[in-house]
Amino acid sequence: MIAGLYIDGNSALHRAAAGLKVLALVLLGTGVFLIPDWPVLAVLLVTVFILYPASGFGPRILWAQIRPILWLLALFFAVQLWLNDWQAGLVVIFRLAAIVSFAGLVTLTTRTSDMLAALERAMKPLARFGVNPEKVSLAFSMVLRFIPVIAQIGHEIRDAQRARGLDKSVLALVVPLIIRTLKTADDVADAIDARSFDPD
Amino acid sequence: MNTKDIVYIALFAAVTAVFGLFPPITLPITGVPVTAQSLGPMLAGAILGARRGGLSILLFVVLVALGLPLLSGGRGGFGVFLGATGGFIVGWVISAFVIGLLIEKFWDSLHIFNAALSIAVGGIVVLYAIGNLWVSIVVDVSYWQATVGAAPFLIGDVIKVAIATAACLAVRRAYPLISRAR
Numbered sequence: 343m344i345a346g347l348y349i350d351g352n353s354a355l356h357r358a359a360a361g362l363k364v365l366a367l368v369l370l371g372t373g374v375f376l377i378p379d380w381p382v383l384a385v386l387l388v389t390v391f392i393l394y395p396a397s398g399f400g401p402r403i404l405w406a407q408i409r410p411i412l413w414l415l416a417l418f419f420a421v422q423l424w425l426n427d428w429q430a431g432l433v434v435i436f437r438l439a440a441i442v443s444f445a446g447l448v449t450l451t452t453r454t455s456d457m458l459a460a461l462e463r464a465m466k467p468l469a470r471f472g473v474n475p476e477k478v479s480l481a482f483s484m485v486l487r488f489i490p491v492i493a494q495i496g497h498e499i500r501d502a503q504r505a506r507g508l509d510k511s512v513l514a515l516v517v518p519l520i521i522r523t524l525k526t527a528d529d530v531a532d533a534i535d536a537r538s539f540d541p542d
Numbered sequence: 543m544n545t546k547d548i549v550y551i552a553l554f555a556a557v558t559a560v561f562g563l564f565p566p567i568t569l570p571i572t573g574v575p576v577t578a579q580s581l582g583p584m585l586a587g588a589i590l591g592a593r594r595g596g597l598s599i600l601l602f603v604v605l606v607a608l609g610l611p612l613l614s615g616g617r618g619g620f621g622v623f624l625g626a627t628g629g630f631i632v633g634w635v636i637s638a639f640v641i642g643l644l645i646e647k648f649w650d651s652l653h654i655f656n657a658a659l660s661i662a663v664g665g666i667v668v669l670y671a672i673g674n675l676w677v678s679i680v681v682d683v684s685y686w687q688a689t690v691g692a693a694p695f696l697i698g699d700v701i702k703v704a705i706a707t708a709a710c711l712a713v714r715r716a717y718p719l720i721s722r723a724r
Contacts, residue, residue, distance in 0.1 A: 347611055347618060364620075371624050410617065414626055418681050425683065434682050438625065445621030457608040477548055481601055484552035485559070486610075492553070492560045512705050516581065517712045519557070520589060524717050527553045531546040539545060 347449045353397040355451040360460035363448045370444050374437040380429055383436035390444045397451055407446035408439065415439060458482060480539070484530075495522050550590055550719070554598040555605065558582025562614040576698030577614040581706055583634040584665045587641030588657070588710035591720040596639030603635055629676020633669045640664035642720075645710065649720050658707040665706070666699050 350356075355363070370386075377383055394404045415435045422431035458479075465475045499518045500509060508514040562579040582602070587595035602612065611618040613631070622628060641664030648656040670692055677688040713719075 367620055371620075407621070410615075411621075411625060418626075421681060421683055421687075430682070434680075438680065441624040442621035445619055445624060449619035449621070454608055454610060461604070461608065477543065481548050481552040481555075482605070484549065485555045485601060485605060488553055488556040489559050489612075492556050493563060496560055496563075512578070513708050513712075516585070516705060516709045517716075520585065520709060520713050521717050523553050523557055524550070524589075524713075524719070527549045528546065530553075531544075531549040534545050534549070 348453050349399070349403070349450050351398045351451065353451070355393065355397045355447065358451075360452045360456040361464065363452055364457075364460065367441075367445055367448050371441050374440055377437075378433065380432040380436060383433060383440065387436050387440040387443070390440050390447070393447055394443075397447065399447075399450065403450065404443065407443050411438065411442055480534075488526075491526070492519070492523055495519060495526075547594055551594050551598040551601060554582070554586045554590055554595070555602040558586065558599065558602045559605075559612040562612055564614075566614060576695075576701070578702075579614045580630075580634070580665070580699065581702050583638040583669075584641060584661050584702060584706035585709060587638035587664055588645050588661055588706055589713050589719060590642065591646050592639050592642030595642040596635055599638040600635045603631060606631070624680075626677050626680050627673070628680070630669060630673035632676075633672035636672060637664045637669040640668045646720055652711070652714060654707060654711065657710055658703060661706050661710070662700075662703045665703055666696070 374383065374386065377386070391404065394401075415438060418434050418438065419431040422428075422434050462475055462479055465473060465478060469475060496515070496519055499515055499522070502518075503509050503511070503514045506514075558579065559582075561582050562577065564578045566577040583595075583599045586598045589595070590598060606612050606618050606622060607620055613622060622631060641661050644660030644663060645652065645657065648660060670689070674685060674688040674692055677683070677691065678685045681688070683691075
């Protein structure tokens with residue numbers, strides 16, 4: 343199985359419902375685009391930063407969220423400085439940093455299984471539009487189960503092609519990978535049908 | 543949608559995730575990183591068709607949003623979508639759908655040119671249109687400036703279109719899944 347980015351803890355954010363956290367993120371994500379003043383955004387950003395220690399995460403974890411977008415922030419600031427002024431630059435980077443660090447916080451404090459469960463509940467009303475929640479759940483759990491399997495198939499093919507001197511060719515990897523995946527899919531579908539999976 | 547369709551959808555989402563495990567190749571001269579992952583949407587559309595291909599990438603994108611580190615470089619979570627490249631990731635879903643639609647249309651007389659055209663329209667024209675729009679909103683630059691900024695990535699995507707075209711034609715001979723244009 344694939345491990346999520348969740349880090350265990352017992353803070354208020356850890357205990358909050360997954361759906362609620364996602365809703366808060368959507369509200370924040372929309373809200374920051376309605377705020378045009380950099381001082382207000384700075385306060386917001388600091389508030390999000392304070393939530394990290396409040397949820398039991400040290401500065402290293404916060405830094406790990408910000409570091410991947412650091413060069414982007416620098417670039418955006420430079421672009422704004424060039425096109426507008428430094429205030430506009432601060433607005434853009436504070437917005438982005440606030441969203442990304444809050445999104446990181448939601449991901450860090452919510453188990454993937456809780457997020458999946460929330461999603462399944464949220465999908466219930468879609469049933470009347472022909473979306474079958476059981477089929478969707480089946481698809482979700484299958485992806486997680488098959489990532490290691492397909493990665494393994496990929497390694498085997500790469501070894502086989504290396505023996506043929508083809509390990510530099512992407513095509514020699516991709517085509518057999520797809521065909522073996524499709525064959526696996528047929529077997530898996532037969533196995534599921536043999537166990538009478540029939541949500542309809 | 544029968545069991546087989548669901549399994550195809552799930553396994554292509556997994557294939558897209560596995561493509562993210564390959565380390566990105568840095569192009570000479572420009573220094574632009576190219577990841578294998580964007581092959582996923584191209585292949586899903588070209589091999590599974592519009593409906594299944596689009597749903598497969600949608601499934602992948604939702605799993606990323608739920609916090610799984612499936613994007614290349616182990617990225618995941620909501621922050622990815624709200625960042626500058628978010629439009630490209632959401633655009634993958636529409637890109638896979640459009641590629642599938644075009645490939646289905648040409649299916650009975652598919653050859654290297656119309657296959658490459660289908661994948662390029664969905665995988666570059668449509669994808670960049672969505673991705674650049676997002677960049678222009680998030681970074682607060684004009685649409686034109688965002689387009690110019692995305693240009694260095696074209697080289698990698700043209701190579702990927704070529705790979706996806708060859709793979710699509712090879713898989714069509716060995717394991718055809720799109721019966722005919724509906």
